[in-house]
Amino acid sequence: MILPLCLCAFLAGLVDAVVGGGGLIQLPALFVFLPGVAPATVFGTNKLSSIAGTGFALRQYARHVAIDGRVAGPAALAAFAFAWLGARAVSHVHPGHLRPIILALLIAVAAYTFARKDFGALHAPRLAGRRQLAVALLTGTVIGFYDGFFGPGTGSFLIFAFIGLFGYDFLSASASAKVVNVMTNLAALLYFAATGQIDYAVALPMAACNVLGARAGTALALARGSRFVRALFLVVAAALILKFAYDTFRP
Numbered sequence: 001m002i003l004p005l006c007l008c009a010f011l012a013g014l015v016d017a018v019v020g021g022g023g024l025i026q027l028p029a030l031f032v033f034l035p036g037v038a039p040a041t042v043f044g045t046n047k048l049s050s051i052a053g054t055g056f057a058l059r060q061y062a063r064h065v066a067i068d069g070r071v072a073g074p075a076a077l078a079a080f081a082f083a084w085l086g087a088r089a090v091s092h093v094h095p096g097h098l099r100p101i102i103l104a105l106l107i108a109v110a111a112y113t114f115a116r117k118d119f120g121a122l123h124a125p126r127l128a129g130r131r132q133l134a135v136a137l138l139t140g141t142v143i144g145f146y147d148g149f150f151g152p153g154t155g156s157f158l159i160f161a162f163i164g165l166f167g168y169d170f171l172s173a174s175a176s177a178k179v180v181n182v183m184t185n186l187a188a189l190l191y192f193a194a195t196g197q198i199d200y201a202v203a204l205p206m207a208a209c210n211v212l213g214a215r216a217g218t219a220l221a222l223a224r225g226s227r228f229v230r231a232l233f234l235v236v237a238a239a240l241i242l243k244f245a246y247d248t249f250r251p
Helices: 002-019 023-033 039-064 069-089 095-115 129-149 154-164 170-194 200-224 226-249
Strands: none
Touching (some): 002 039, 002 170, 039 200, 095 226, 154 170, 200 226
């Protein structure tokens, strides 16, 4: 049971370090290889593994890519608070009702990125001052709540936001997205840990493998640059679209 889960955690860490979307690999694997385990424990175990890889990826990016704390910092703080609120909101509204909306957004994001060949090619920040702070807080609020409430595709949405709203290139957007993602994962992790919903015997080995995957992913991204990140972003976006379409329209 542990070996296949660790292999999936490695792959998830690699993909997530570059463009997000590691949950597409890791979370289904946990449900397959931990049959009968309560869903909340599966999610808690997944979060502990994920935050280890995301945190390591952030450390690696920060050593090679300039991360603007005036943008990523406020976005991360807002995301932390609203990820917690999003997790609490699950008990009032079923997140499955969001699937058609998220599917439409993902298709729009992928189509726009594919059509605009220069999208994310150049790093040219376009906001400053109060407007930059306001947009950063709004980005963290919306995506943080989404991650706490639902989750899939959070990393990809963050990268798209940092490019489309702030004018970052794909590599800088991926690095900045990790700051926010660490905070949303931390908010959820604290909730699951406080309620005893983490299987540490499974989560800790997976966390180690997720870190190894994140190390490989960040090395690839830094060596290959924004064009590689853009290509993998489109692949992950396509996989997310297929998954959401299946979940939305299956009988």
